[in-house]
Structure formats: C-alpha cells, structure tokens
Amino acid sequence: MSIRAEKEAESTRDSSEYEKTETDKGNGGLEEEIETTRDKKPEIAQDDLGDDLERHLSRKSTRKQKLEPEKHPLMDLENSLVGWESQDDPINPRNLTEKRKWSILGGVSAITFLTPLSSSILGPAIPFLNEDFNNTSQILGSFTVSVFVLGFAVGPLFFSPLSEIFGRRIVLNVSNVIFCAFSLGCALAPNLNSLIVMRFLAGLGGSACLTIGAGVISDLFPIEQRGKAMAVYTLGVLFGPTIGPIIGGFIAQRAGWRWVFRVIFITGVLLSAAILALYPESNHVVLLDRKTARLRKELDRPELLNILTHKKDTNSLLRRNILLQGLIRPLRLLFTSPIVFLLSLYMSFVFGLLFLLFTTITQVYIKTYGWSPELCGLSFLGVGLGNFLGIMFVARTSDATIVRLTKRNNGVYEPEFRLPTCVFFGFLIPISFFWYGWTTYYHVHWVVPIIGLLPFGCGMMGIFAPIQTYLIDSFPQYAASAVAGLTAIRCLFGAVLPLAGPSMYEALGLGWGNSLLGFVACAMIPFPALIYKYGGVIRKKWPVNM
Known part of the structure; x- marks a missing residue:
C-alpha cells in the first residue's frame, strides 16, 4: 500500500470514529467518551461503574482489551483535509483543562x-x-x-x-x-x-x-x-x-x-x-473553518477543506444557502x-x-x-x-x-x-x-x-x-x-x-x-x-x- 493510500485510510478511520462518537452509535460511542473515568478514585460511584463497564467489554471481546480515548479527525493535507494537529491539540475545546x-x-x-x-x-x-x-x-x-x-x-x-x-x-x-x-x-x-x-x-x-x-x-x-x-x-x-x-x-x-x-x-x-x-x-466547526482559511492563505492551497464539513463544501453551497x-x-x-x-x-x-x-x-x-x-x-x-x-x-x-x-x-x-x-x-x-x-x-x-x-x-x-x-x-x-x-x-x-x-x-x-x-x-x-x-x-x- 502506498504512503498516500495509508494516510487516506487513516483519515477515513479517524473521521468515521469521530462521527460515530458524535452520533452515539455502536459500542464505541460511550466507550471512547468515558475513558477519562477509569483513573479516578475508586470511591466515586460513577467511576466504579466505568471500571465495571470496561471489564465487561474486555470479557466480551478479546480483540479490544481496553477502552480507547475519544478520536478526533486529524490533519490530512495530502487529501486536502484540515483537522486537529493531534488528539491532544490544545486548540480543541475538548482538551481544555477541567x-x-x-x-x-x-x-x-x-x-x-x-x-x-x-x-x-x-x-x-x-x-x-x-x-x-x-x-x-x-x-x-x-x-x-x-x-x-x-x-x-x-x-x-x-x-x-x-x-x-x-x-x-x-x-x-x-x-x-x-x-x-x-x-x-x-x-x-x-x-x-x-x-x-x-x-x-x-x-x-x-x-x-x-x-x-x-x-x-x-x-x-x-x-x-x-x-x-x-x-x-x-x-x-x-x-x-x-x-x-x-x-x-x-x-x-x-x-x-x-x-x-x-x-x-x-x-x-x-x-x-x-x-x-x-x-x-x-x-469545533468554526474553529476548524478559521484554521482552514488560514492554511489556504499561508500554503496557497485554496482547495483545502474543513474535515468536519468537507462533504458539504464539495457541494459548493452558497453562504446564504448555508445560513x-x-x-x-x-x-x-x-x-x-x-x-x-x-x-x-x-x-x-x-x-x-x-x-x-x-x-x-x-x-x-x-x-x-x-x-x-x-x-x-x-x-x-x-x-x-x-x-x-x-x-x-x-x-x-x-x-x-x-x-x-x-x-x-x-x-x-x-x-x-x-x-x-x-x-x-x-x-x-x-x-x-x-x-x-x-x-x-x-x-x-x-x-x-x-x-x-x-x-x-x-x-x-x-x-x-x-x-x-x-x-x-x-x-x-x-x-x-x-x-x-x-x-x-x-x-x-x-x-x-x-x-x-x-x-x-x-x-x-x-x-x-x-x-x-x-x-x-x-x-x-x-x-x-x-x-x-x-x-x-x-x-x-x-x-x-x-
């Protein structure tokens, strides 16, 4: 598989996992969201439930042994898609301190x-x-x-x-x-x-x-x-x-x-x-829109699209229609x-x-x-x-x-x-x-x-x-x-x-x-x-x- 194809596949996986989290479908939705509860103190009832849920899912599936952190769609400039720099991108509001x-x-x-x-x-x-x-x-x-x-x-x-x-x-x-x-x-x-x-x-x-x-x-x-x-x-x-x-x-x-x-x-x-x-x-959409506009100018790449809305962007909707x-x-x-x-x-x-x-x-x-x-x-x-x-x-x-x-x-x-x-x-x-x-x-x-x-x-x-x-x-x-x-x-x-x-x-x-x-x-x-x-x-x- 070529490097380009590998990156395209990785971007597709990140984007799909993000959409699954946001629509709360499948086993991944809550699993990914409650990752942060596992390392809390055991006396908190909600956290105990999170641990019980992790053990239950681990027994159910040998392929997935632990809960994964929430996935966010990442940058994929080769495919002209602008996302977060990393899962820990400080610009992402989900990564702000509590x-x-x-x-x-x-x-x-x-x-x-x-x-x-x-x-x-x-x-x-x-x-x-x-x-x-x-x-x-x-x-x-x-x-x-x-x-x-x-x-x-x-x-x-x-x-x-x-x-x-x-x-x-x-x-x-x-x-x-x-x-x-x-x-x-x-x-x-x-x-x-x-x-x-x-x-x-x-x-x-x-x-x-x-x-x-x-x-x-x-x-x-x-x-x-x-x-x-x-x-x-x-x-x-x-x-x-x-x-x-x-x-x-x-x-x-x-x-x-x-x-x-x-x-x-x-x-x-x-x-x-x-x-x-x-x-x-x-x-999130507005923040990545701003980042996309900045990179279009800095990199001289007008084809760059927001990874969260690129499907809509490819339809060439006018701004007034979006409004x-x-x-x-x-x-x-x-x-x-x-x-x-x-x-x-x-x-x-x-x-x-x-x-x-x-x-x-x-x-x-x-x-x-x-x-x-x-x-x-x-x-x-x-x-x-x-x-x-x-x-x-x-x-x-x-x-x-x-x-x-x-x-x-x-x-x-x-x-x-x-x-x-x-x-x-x-x-x-x-x-x-x-x-x-x-x-x-x-x-x-x-x-x-x-x-x-x-x-x-x-x-x-x-x-x-x-x-x-x-x-x-x-x-x-x-x-x-x-x-x-x-x-x-x-x-x-x-x-x-x-x-x-x-x-x-x-x-x-x-x-x-x-x-x-x-x-x-x-x-x-x-x-x-x-x-x-x-x-x-x-x-x-x-x-x-x-």
Missing part, C-alpha cells in the same frame, strides 16, 4: 441565570406599575411580564443556528448587548406600550444564552460529564425565575418598579463584560422529529405552569392571606427549594445512570438512557397543583401552599435537565438548534398560558382551576416513557435531514 471548561460554563450559566430572572422579576411590581400607568386590565398587566418570554421564544430560532455558523462567542456577546440596552430602555419607558415593546426586545436579546449554553456543553464536555454540566446550566434557567419575584417585590415596594430594571441593567453589563473578556470560541438552512433547522427538528416535538410539548406545558404561577400567585396571596407585594415574592420559596433539591438529585445520578444502563445494554450507549427518571419526576407536577389549588381555595395556613409547590420545583428540574441533555446527545453537532426548537415552543407557552390564568380561576376557582392543570400534567407523564422505549428506533429508522 478548571477552564467549568469556568467557561460558569460564565455562560451566570448570564443564563440573569435573563430568566429578568423574566419574572417584574411580577410583584405589577400593582405599582398599573398605578403609575393607570392600567386596569389584568390581562395587560400579566402580558407585561410574559411578553419577555415571548422574546425568548423568537430569539433562539435565529441566534442558535447563527452560533453554529459564525460561532458561539460573537452571537452571545451581541445578544448580551441587546439585552442590556433594552433593559435600560424598560427603566426609562414613558408608558405601558413602550414598556411592553422594550420588554419583548430585552427578552429577544436575553434568549441567546438559553440555547447557546447547550452548544457550549456539547463543545466542551464528553458524554459522561454532560449530565452534571447540564444540571449546573439548567439551575440558572429554572432557579432564576424563582428568585426573580423575591428580589422584585422588595425592590419595587422600597425603591420603585423602575429600579427593578436598573438593577438588571447594572448586573447585565458586569456579566457581559466578563464573558466578553474570558469566553473563547468553542464551536438559510441553519435558520430553518430548529423548526425542522421541532416539527419533523416526533421525539423533539413530544418532549418539547411536555416541557412547554410545565414551563407555562411556572409562569402562570408568576403572574397569579401575587394576587392570590394579597387577596387570600393579606400579604404586601414585597412579601408575596417569598411565596416562591417552595418552588426554589424544590428546584435546588431536584437539580442536586439530577447532578448526582444522571451520568452514573447512563453508565449503568449502558453496561446492561451490552456496552451500547443510547441517548434515551437519560429519560427514565423523568417519569418519576412527572408525577410531582400534578401532586403540587392539586395541593396548591385546594389549600388556597380553603384558605389553609399560608405555609401549606408554599410547601405544596416544593414538589413542582423538584419535578421541573427532574424533567428539564434530562430532556435537554438527551437532545444534546441525540443531535450533538446541532445541539443549539435542537434546544432552540424546544426553547421556542416552551417560551411560547410561558408567554400565552399565563394570559388564560385570571379568566380560568374566575370561572373554576383556585381548587378546580389548578386541578384541571394537574389532570393535563398527568396525561403528559407517559411522553418520556414512550420516547425511552421507542426513541432509538425512531432516530435510526427515520433520521431528520439536516
């Missing part, structure tokens, strides 16, 4: 905590805002809160595919500037109409981090670390809206509702500046994949319930228990504590669970292994709404409804984190787009469902109104179970054409 990876994720998670917090922080301030603007419409007052989430629904459809084409860093930084600018605009709004417009645009800018974070996790972390990474990231997404009303109530009553937005603006500027200074580009495909990808994933659609519908309903509480619980505690607006934010402590307990459980069990299930599956990893716990957490949602609805209806002591919302907060975390991690594992190269489709529909529910709250409670009362929501939540519990059982077959037999 401290560096977690610091990057921490920065993205911080801004992802702030923007969802901004979505709900205005809730307790609605009475003061209505008084200033002479507004008597409950629906319009609720819409002032939920219109921010409508911006969350629209923004990811653009920002996520743009981050996959032009890079995470530039898109995240531009969106942060938009968020900060229009948060200041909210503080200066002269009337209710302008405030609603500014809130929508601020939500639009603040939406990018909600889905780019999923892309960052896919860029930086191997499969066996993504559960823990997603738990940290999701903490901000769901814990932020819970903290928002607690802060907003005190600020609005003591300093005025405009200071709510001033605090958001100041904090947003500080976090955006830190991300601008510290966060590097992490998108168009990227922009419609989230919608294609959402509406052509029954997996993405069903899980998105489930998450969307639960997210809508959260914002229904944000827009109604203040009035419930004012009328039922005689609380002041600043104290009403404390009614979300039950949801917040539930969020914390739920995310702790997910962080400690998610990655260990997939290693154990992979062992039982003869060493073959499937993304569906993320979903079994969702069924258990799903039962907590209706329990909370039956509890909360009837205790407030019968004017039971104020602490009882707060405790009743604790299972809801726990259930939300136990549903959101595994589902988002499942989508990252199922569509690793397009993780941001997959989560964008999910985010769009759930934020649409978050914006619209609260508008039905006042009329529903007026017609059915707090008891039967919340029970109706609990019954719907019960009907959706089987969704993750169905995807767990049939999702792998659907993904493999009817893959989505990207």
Whole structure:
C-alpha cells in the first residue's frame, strides 16, 4: 500500500470514529467518551461503574482489551483535509483543562441565570406599575411580564443556528448587548406600550444564552460529564425565575418598579463584560473553518477543506444557502422529529405552569392571606427549594445512570438512557397543583401552599435537565438548534398560558382551576416513557435531514 493510500485510510478511520462518537452509535460511542473515568478514585460511584463497564467489554471481546480515548479527525493535507494537529491539540475545546471548561460554563450559566430572572422579576411590581400607568386590565398587566418570554421564544430560532455558523462567542456577546440596552430602555419607558415593546426586545436579546449554553456543553464536555454540566446550566434557567419575584417585590415596594430594571441593567453589563473578556470560541466547526482559511492563505492551497464539513463544501453551497438552512433547522427538528416535538410539548406545558404561577400567585396571596407585594415574592420559596433539591438529585445520578444502563445494554450507549427518571419526576407536577389549588381555595395556613409547590420545583428540574441533555446527545453537532426548537415552543407557552390564568380561576376557582392543570400534567407523564422505549428506533429508522 502506498504512503498516500495509508494516510487516506487513516483519515477515513479517524473521521468515521469521530462521527460515530458524535452520533452515539455502536459500542464505541460511550466507550471512547468515558475513558477519562477509569483513573479516578475508586470511591466515586460513577467511576466504579466505568471500571465495571470496561471489564465487561474486555470479557466480551478479546480483540479490544481496553477502552480507547475519544478520536478526533486529524490533519490530512495530502487529501486536502484540515483537522486537529493531534488528539491532544490544545486548540480543541475538548482538551481544555477541567478548571477552564467549568469556568467557561460558569460564565455562560451566570448570564443564563440573569435573563430568566429578568423574566419574572417584574411580577410583584405589577400593582405599582398599573398605578403609575393607570392600567386596569389584568390581562395587560400579566402580558407585561410574559411578553419577555415571548422574546425568548423568537430569539433562539435565529441566534442558535447563527452560533453554529459564525460561532458561539460573537452571537452571545451581541445578544448580551441587546439585552442590556433594552433593559435600560424598560427603566426609562414613558408608558405601558413602550414598556411592553422594550420588554419583548430585552427578552429577544436575553434568549441567546438559553440555547447557546447547550452548544457550549456539547463543545466542551464528553458524554459522561454532560449530565452534571447540564444540571449546573439548567439551575440558572429554572432557579432564576424563582428568585426573580423575591428580589422584585422588595425592590419595587422600597425603591420603585423602575429600579427593578436598573438593577438588571447594572448586573447585565458586569456579566457581559466578563464573558466578553474570558469566553473563547468553542464551536469545533468554526474553529476548524478559521484554521482552514488560514492554511489556504499561508500554503496557497485554496482547495483545502474543513474535515468536519468537507462533504458539504464539495457541494459548493452558497453562504446564504448555508445560513438559510441553519435558520430553518430548529423548526425542522421541532416539527419533523416526533421525539423533539413530544418532549418539547411536555416541557412547554410545565414551563407555562411556572409562569402562570408568576403572574397569579401575587394576587392570590394579597387577596387570600393579606400579604404586601414585597412579601408575596417569598411565596416562591417552595418552588426554589424544590428546584435546588431536584437539580442536586439530577447532578448526582444522571451520568452514573447512563453508565449503568449502558453496561446492561451490552456496552451500547443510547441517548434515551437519560429519560427514565423523568417519569418519576412527572408525577410531582400534578401532586403540587392539586395541593396548591385546594389549600388556597380553603384558605389553609399560608405555609401549606408554599410547601405544596416544593414538589413542582423538584419535578421541573427532574424533567428539564434530562430532556435537554438527551437532545444534546441525540443531535450533538446541532445541539443549539435542537434546544432552540424546544426553547421556542416552551417560551411560547410561558408567554400565552399565563394570559388564560385570571379568566380560568374566575370561572373554576383556585381548587378546580389548578386541578384541571394537574389532570393535563398527568396525561403528559407517559411522553418520556414512550420516547425511552421507542426513541432509538425512531432516530435510526427515520433520521431528520439536516
């Protein structure tokens, strides 16, 4: 065999192994990803499972005696393909130090905590805002809160595919500037109409981090670390809206509702500046695109192609067509994949319930228990504590669970292994709404409804984190787009469902109104179970054409 043929064969093997890892198919997917767990201390349960899996696979196959490290596509200039210099290439984001990876994720998670917090922080301030603007419409007052989430629904459809084409860093930084600018605009709004417009645009800018974070996790972390990474990231997404009303109530009553937005603006500027200074580009395709462009110029070889996208490059697609495909990808994933659609519908309903509480619980505690607006934010402590307990459980069990299930599956990893716990957490949602609805209806002591919302907060975390991690594992190269489709529909529910709250409670009362929501939540519990059982077959037999 000639030297050229040998290199071509080696490049083909590297590229195919990379694609197999990214699509999580076959025995190699998880084996290659969990190599790093073998040398850890034995007292860590997940690592013990990794060792057990290695011994199991070693007994099963005499040809492959040990787990191999993850393979990345390497340089093959003779075939005009540009890849990583070596498996340990420091430019590859997967080879960053653990401290560096977690610091990057921490920065993205911080801004992802702030923007969802901004979505709900205005809730307790609605009475003061209505008084200033002479507004008597409950629906319009609720819409002032939920219109921010409508911006969350629209923004990811653009920002996520743009981050996959032009890079995470530039898109995240531009969106942060938009968020900060229009948060200041909210503080200066002269009337209710302008405030609603500014809130929508601020939500639009603040939406990018909600889905780019999923892309960052896919860029930086191997499969066996993504559960823990997603738990940290999701903490901000769901814990932020819970903290928002607690802060907003005190600020609005003591300093005025405009200071709510001033605090958001100041904090947003500080976090955006830190991300601008510290966060590097992490998108593998974009990094190799830049390297390809540099080598084309330095070596005077215009025929060089990115090894990750060379099949697309050979089709001579125009840049505008690539951009168009990227922009419609989230919608294609959402509406052509029954997996993405069903899980998105489930998450969307639960997210809508959260914002229904944000827009109604203040009035419930004012009328039922005689609380002041600043104290009403404390009614979300039950949801917040539930969020914390739920995310702790997910962080400690998610990655260990997939290693154990992979062992039982003869060493073959499937993304569906993320979903079994969702069924258990799903039962907590209706329990909370039956509890909360009837205790407030019968004017039971104020602490009882707060405790009743604790299972809801726990259930939300136990549903959101595994589902988002499942989508990252199922569509690793397009993780941001997959989560964008999910985010769009759930934020649409978050914006619209609260508008039905006042009329529903007026017609059915707090008891039967919340029970109706609990019954719907019960009907959706089987969704993750169905995807767990049939999702792998659907993904493999009817893959989505990207």
